[in-house]
Amino acid sequence: MDRKPIAKLLSCMNRQIQKNLTKELKPYQLSGGGQSSFLIEILNRPGINQDQLTTELKFDKATTARAVKHLENTGYIVRKIAENDRRSYRLYPTQKGVDFHPILLGILESVNNQLTRQLTQGEQEQLISLLKKLNVDGGEI
Template identity: 50%
Template sequence: MNPNDTFRKEPIGRLISHIHRSQQKYLSRSLGEYDIGGGGQYSFLKAILHSPGTTQEQLTCDLKFDKATTARSVKQLEEAGYIERRTDPGDRRSYLLFPTRKAEEFLPVLQRVLDESNAKMTRDLTEEEKQQLTLLLQKIRLDL
């Protein structure tokens, strides 16, 4: 049997979905001790750390999550002490999200866990293959 036959039979969407689920499980295990849960909470925290003063609506758009997931994740991060909400002076009905000192101190740990996850995922690839994979995934990324 030709090894290339396997690649043609396995749908790309299924492979990407499997990789995503595996990475989410790994990250949930690795970040659970820090009160960072599933649902991509680390993505929200990292975005707030890199763009202090963002809104939930902006996070929803930037990270491509639905509003309910964003609201749930923001609430959990706030309860865990990683972020705080402040009333938007330009729109009293809206809140701006800021990282706390706890979040800022946690950033190196978060980045280490994310780097380890990526290293584990690509451990059997050459540097050239990693670059090619990144380029191909960027090329097919769906912006729906």
């Protein structure tokens, strides 16, 4: 059995995924560096704040701030001051973001299919199960 370090294999896979995502998302002014994850979370949970995004997606606050700023600058989201806490902002998708949602889901599915094209359905399910089992902090993926 080939005993390559699992972390190295996962890292290589992650780089390939990011490379493919970056290529597919470039025409939409997005990168594969997590911006799509932030946008999907905002689309699925309109009104979420940055702290909640940071917690849900397990990114650091600086990364979240950069991603939110980019999504706002490219017109995918808007920030609105929270009614109950004027120091906090709620994040909402714009019409551009809503219109892009099905396109984004298609891109993510395509990248996922490229990654798993050599696996049977059973192998894909087994892989997902094993990756969840390896999840370091035990959080939900």
